[in-house]
Amino acid sequence: MSGNIFEHMLGNDSLFKNREVLHHGFTPKKLPHREREIISLANNLVEALNGHIPSNMLLYGQPGAGKTAVTRFVCQQLLRRGAELGVKVNAIEVNCCVVDTKYRVLANIGNELAPRNQTPIPFTGWPSDKVLERLRENMDKQGGVHVIVLDEIDHLVRKNGDGVLYPLTSLNYELRNSRCCVIGITNDLKFTDLLDARVTSRLGSEDLVFKPYVAAQIEDILSERAIAGVREGVLGEGVIKLCAALAAQEHGDARRALDLLRIAVQKAEQNGAQKTDVSHVRLAQNQLEFDQITPVIEALPIHQKFVLYAILLNEMNGLKNVSAGEAYAVYQMVCEKAKINSLVSRSITSVIKNLDSLGLISARTISLGRYGRSNRINSCVPETVDPIAIMEKADPMMVDVVNASYRLQDRL
Ligand SMILES: Nc1ncnc2c1ncn2[C@@H]1O[C@H](COP(=O)(O)OP(=O)(O)O)[C@@H](O)[C@H]1O
Ligand SMILES: [Mg+2]
Structure with a gap:
């Protein structure tokens, strides 16, 4: 090959004009079908340009419903308009999946607002009161209205409780030269169940639900x-x-x-x-x-892998819609081949529930009238994925299990 190899690879014969635009991290200039949500959020945040405090808000909706994109878009427009009008507004976005402790959230916001020559709040080590004080100090130094966006807020609360939301929702009592509001974003429609009633009432004064597209x-x-x-x-x-x-x-x-x-x-x-x-x-x-x-599949604990394998083995043997009992019988054989004690049959119910909630199997409970209830279990791994190969690769113990031979029953 003549010339630089990268020149060849980077040739302008790509089918993309700009691959970045199709990446989900990219914020587009237009957001079709989110006009209502954009207006609702903007109607609240416009208060910042009028010199008032916007309400705290909670934004709900399934993943991929445009919550983060809409919020970024509205905040960008807010900052631009603020700059044009000479009104001080500021927006700070924290992704609570990444920044996921009370200390780090407060430190993160505090540092975002820090004047250029200030030594940053360290990663750990300060008492949280001191972090909070620095945060308030920096907010007041900047002045104006600060919009704090807590994206994926449920992660933070699930991990740490709602403690971090107290100081953040009571900042306005202490601030002298600035104001702030909190916009929480979550995929969890039941998010407020995680909160103390007092926090709910402070945070959820306005809700905005994003319907799936x-x-x-x-x-x-x-x-x-x-x-x-x-x-x-x-x-x-x-x-x-x-x-x-x-x-x-x-x-x-x-x-x-x-x-x-x-x-x-x-x-x-x-x-x-x-x-x-x-x-x-x-x-x-x-x-x-x-x-x-x-x-x-890789991360399944070994007994869950065994149960999944037992269900797959039944299916390869032509047995679908198996009951928990039928799955358990084969699972016991699998444990035998692996030379491991099997779990008691009661525990299988929770394993099956877990595999079902992970979407690897579907377990439907049907009523058998006076004979009680029974599960109808089927695998639902997409056809293009080979779960057995994945389990074998992830766990050496699976290799013996997969290579063993079984005497399986057909349904009578
Ligand atoms: N109405 C829209 N117009 C253009 N792109 C959108 C729209 N809604 C969502 N997207 C894009 O889809 C992806 C997922 O949206 P995002 O805002 O991250 O969803 P969420 O935060 O609700 O999980 C992002 O790349 C985003 O830019
Ligand atoms: Mg998001």
Whole structure:
């Protein structure tokens, strides 16, 4: 190959115009189908430009419903308008999945607001009162209204309780030269169940619920992003429609839709195709399913792997809709092959429940009239994923179990 190898790889024959635009971290300039939510949030935050304190708010909705994107968009516009009007407003976003303790949240906000020459609040070590005092000091030094966005707020509260929300929702009593409000964002519709009534009433004075997108809305969103992200003529017939339909099945998740589209174009590119077609979307879907489910299967504790294997073994033997008892009988054989004591049959119920909630199996309880109730258990790992291979790779103990031979019963 002549010339620099990277020059060849970076050639401008890419199907993407700008891959970044199709990444879910990118905040687009337009957010179709979120006009109502944008207006509601803006109606509240405009108070900051009028010199008043906006209400605290809670934003709810399924993952991929546009909560983070809408909040960033409105905050960006707020800051821009504030600068034009010469009104001091500030927005600080904290992702509570990453910054997930009371200390770190307060330190993070305090440091965001720090004047340039100030020594930052250390990562750990200060008493929390001192951190809070520094935070207030810095807010007052800047002046104006501070909008604190706590994204994925349920993570923080689940991990630490609602203690951190007390100081944050009572800052206005102590601040002298500035004001603040808190915008909490969560995927958990029952979030306020985690809170003390006093915190709920302070935090949840206004709620905004983001409904999941329907397929047609996701199509609009994708089309808009594709204009800036993908070269003209690259998306074949039905590509956007299929991405949107698949994502609509996943609780209307716009993030999923963008991932599908981006990976589909990437697959086309890797295959040397000039156009992306629906087969590339299918490949992308398989890839996403695989990436999503593999770590879940890998991380199963060994007995859960055994139970899953027992259910799969029954199915390979032509036995579907098994009862918990039938699964248990095979699971016992599996334990025998692994030379491990089996769990008592009672524990299997909770294992089955767990596998069901992880989406690896579906366990339906049916009533047998006067004969009581029974489970009907089936695996529901997507066909493109090989759970046995994943378990074997993750756990050496599974290798013996998989290679052993079993005398399985057919249903009578
Ligand atoms: N109405 C929309 N228009 C354009 N892109 C959107 C829209 N809603 C969501 N997105 C995009 O979908 C992805 C997921 O949205 P996000 O705001 O992160 O969802 P959430 O925070 O509700 O989980 C992001 O890349 C975002 O830019
Ligand atoms: Mg989000």
